[in-house]
Amino acid sequence: MSTIAIEDHHGLSVCQKQPVAIERGLGSYVWDEQGRRYLDFTAGWGVTCLGHSHPVIVSAISEQAGRIMQNPNSGFTYSPVRARLLTLLQQVLPPGLARVFFANSGAEANDAAVKLARKVTGRPQVIAVQGSFHGRTLGTLSLSGSSANAEKFLPRVPGNIFVPFGDIESLALAMTEQVAAVILEPVQGEGGVRVPPAGYLRAVVELCQANGTLFIADEVQTGFCRTGHFFAVDAEGVTPDILTMGKGIAGGYPFAALALTESVANGVNKGDHGGTYCGNPLGCAVSIAVVNFLVQHDIADRVATMGHHALQVLKTLALEFPLQIAEVRGQGLLIGIQMQDDQLVAQLTEICLHKGLMITPTRGAVLRIIPGLLLSMTELEEGISILASALREQQRGMVAETKLCV
Ligand SMILES: Cc1ncc(COP(=O)(O)O)c(C=O)c1O
Numbered sequence: 001m002s003t004i005a006i007e008d009h010h011g012l013s014v015c016q017k018q019p020v021a022i023e024r025g026l027g028s029y030v031w032d033e034q035g036r037r038y039l040d041f042t043a044g045w046g047v048t049c050l051g052h053s054h055p056v057i058v059s060a061i062s063e064q065a066g067r068i069m070q071n072p073n074s075g076f077t078y079s080p081v082r083a084r085l086l087t088l089l090q091q092v093l094p095p096g097l098a099r100v101f102f103a104n105s106g107a108e109a110n111d112a113a114v115k116l117a118r119k120v121t122g123r124p125q126v127i128a129v130q131g132s133f134h135g136r137t138l139g140t141l142s143l144s145g146s147s148a149n150a151e152k153f154l155p156r157v158p159g160n161i162f163v164p165f166g167d168i169e170s171l172a173l174a175m176t177e178q179v180a181a182v183i184l185e186p187v188q189g190e191g192g193v194r195v196p197p198a199g200y201l202r203a204v205v206e207l208c209q210a211n212g213t214l215f216i217a218d219e220v221q222t223g224f225c226r227t228g229h230f231f232a233v234d235a236e237g238v239t240p241d242i243l244t245m246g247k248g249i250a251g252g253y254p255f256a257a258l259a260l261t262e263s264v265a266n267g268v269n270k271g272d273h274g275g276t277y278c279g280n281p282l283g284c285a286v287s288i289a290v291v292n293f294l295v296q297h298d299i300a301d302r303v304a305t306m307g308h309h310a311l312q313v314l315k316t317l318a319l320e321f322p323l324q325i326a327e328v329r330g331q332g333l334l335i336g337i338q339m340q341d342d343q344l345v346a347q348l349t350e351i352c353l354h355k356g357l358m359i360t361p362t363r364g365a366v367l368r369i370i371p372g373l374l375l376s377m378t379e380l381e382e383g384i385s386i387l388a389s390a391l392r393e394q395q396r397g398m399v400a401e402t403k404l405c406v
Pocket of ligand 1: 045104105106107108110133134135136185189190218219220221222246247
């Protein structure tokens with residue numbers, strides 16, 4: 001049986017897949033089993049920030065695997081490689097986030113953040129925002145503002161209130177002395193790449209401070225230079241009480257973290273949290289390699305420049321194809337192309353794939369561009385030119401359909 005047949009038969013299919021089996025990747029490209037090459041604008045869901053199989057990651061894995069792999073955060077002993085990562089993270093985290101706990105996935109980091117916020121404040125409620133995505137555990141699903149996912153698994157974990165994203169007045173109205181935390185993504189990713197108005201994050205921080213409520217910034221998708229800043233909250237120079245990280249933190253190795261201020265950490269006691277693999281030395285070694293690379297090569301700056309250029313070019317494309325594209329928006333290399341409807345998105349995704357470009361839809365009829373951060377200008381232009389040719393092909397189909405109807 002083929003790879004596709006076996007996965008379809010024995011795997012638990014939870015996602016609409018394209019009939020392509022990817023066998024290897026290098027830099028911005030991946031190859032399928034037949035040797036066909038694709039330019040990857042998905043980075044494995046925004047994870048492979050240094051591209052596929054970057055040599056610094058490959059050598060960090062093999063060097064650390066030969067030394068020791070397992071000895072977690074919540075284990076009996078300390079770890080020199082974990083200590084090195086903790087020191088390094090202090091160079092890149094917003095000032096004041098002095099304590100870090102490592103986790104294995106973004107959802108797990110968010111779950112822990114909310115759990116600890118409840119304990120530290122002694123309050124039962126959490127405010128989240130509409131359109132948000134914080135993960136797929138029962139706790140994080142209950143906090144995700146897209147009802148489509150959560151309502152299949154009712155009842156939600158209680159105590160959550162939802163307000164519109166980017167709207168500080170609604171947040172202020174929902175704030176009470178019962179609210180332990182506000183959780184939101186500085187730029188919404190899965191919710192369709194939505195950028196809040198300038199000043200929103202600062203206003204959220206001030207509102208939380210005035211009410212004794214913790215602000216949890218979910219930087220699982222936006223962190224590690226994705227938006228052209230090391231963390232997206234850096235754009236407004238604010239420090240959340242808790243910042244969660246995942247995806248780019250270890251460039252493809254499953255790893256995550258939450259960073260807390262000293263004052264939040266003071267409310268956490270021994271035994272409050274843990275996990276068998278949390279902070280394992282292998283993940284720490286890979287994360288050190290990734291963070292060092294991002295810092296030493298000033299990748300945040302590079303992403304800001306590339307993202308600006310990509311937005312300009314894509315906005316011109318939007319003018320050329322108004323019946324297909326409604327808007328282009330984003331920050332750094334997290335870009336959303338708002339299409340006129342979901343059907344157009346699905347069709348364009350397939351046409352792009354046939355032309356050698358992997359690009360994925362996200363919620364609300366949006367096509368998301370979230371490539372590796374080392375993408376070259378030539379690769380960016382190659383991707384946009386494939387996209388333009390796919391849009392042209394789609395447009396021709398639309399015109400032909402209209403003629404048939406007439
Ligand atoms: C903002 C955000 N938070 C949390 C998550 C969940 O992370 P994970 O899939 O690693 O659990 C995601 C995943 O897409 C995300 O984009």
